[in-house]
Amino acid sequence: MPRPTSNENDATSLKCARVRYAIRSAVLAAVLADPEGVDALLDLTDEELGRRFKERLWEVAGLVTVFNIDLPAMRAEEEKLRKRVKSSSGHRPGATKGAAARSKRYQLLSEGAILREEDFIRASRITKKALDKDVASGRVFQVKLRSKPYYPAFFLSNMVDRKALASVVRRLRDTDGWSKWDFFTTPSESLGGSTPLRLLRVNELKSVLKAAEYFAKN
Known part of the structure; x- marks a missing residue:
């Protein structure tokens, strides 16, 4: 059986560090927010607690994207981890734009944005059948x-009307997936610097549809 490479070991170590940091932060937040509520959490089974935590995590990840919040910039510890990601992934000053x-x-994946x-x-x-249909x-x-x-x-967020979101996706027509992502999450001058x-x-569907139409044609 082949031994893990140095990069693989670094990646595993980084992932473990991320998990420990995330869990520690979540536990601290729960205790500070509602000390008495912690007892109720402890009464849940491991499976139920894990399921509820993941569901809420996915929902919040969607909100983070909607509000364009830069979570890494909010945590000095996260910044250190990001530097380790860059180092372990082998990126150098001469790396191509495609690699960057x-x-x-992949960072979006690690942050739960996708x-x-x-x-x-x-x-x-x-x-899955319903998703394929969507x-x-x-x-x-x-x-x-x-x-x-x-x-x-962000498709899971209750802060955005699902029908309005779908109408914009359709207006982007056959634009590829990553271009659609860029459209929804990148601030635009034509939209007053907002995404x-x-x-x-805030229900500004008309202006977003107009921007989507222009984006799809260019």
Whole structure:
């Protein structure tokens, strides 16, 4: 059996560090927010607690994308971890733009901004057949990493009207998945420096549809 390489060991160590830090932060937040409520959490089974935590995590990840919150910038510890990611992934000053883009996309996965298909299905409480139908009809879009489909967590957010979001996705027509992601999450001068997601949150559908139409043609 081949031994793990140094990079693989670094990646595993980094993942463990992320998990420990995330769990420690979540536990501290729970205790500070509602000390008495912690007893209720301890009464839950491990399976139930894990399920509820993941569901809420997916929901919040969607909100983070909607509000365009830069979570790494909010934590000095996270910044250190990001530097380790960059180091362990082998990126150097001479790295290509394509490699940098892939690194950024994998970071979205680690932050929960995009979800694996099975996780998205579980969080949205639908079947794979229903999800495939939503994708085919243009209500939802997917992005690809190493040919595998992933889905934006913002589709799970209750802060954005689902029908309005679907109408914008359809207006983008056959634009590829990552371009759609960029459209929804990138601040635009034509939208007053806001992202389409943030405007959809305040029901500014008309201006977002107009921007989507222009984006799809250029």
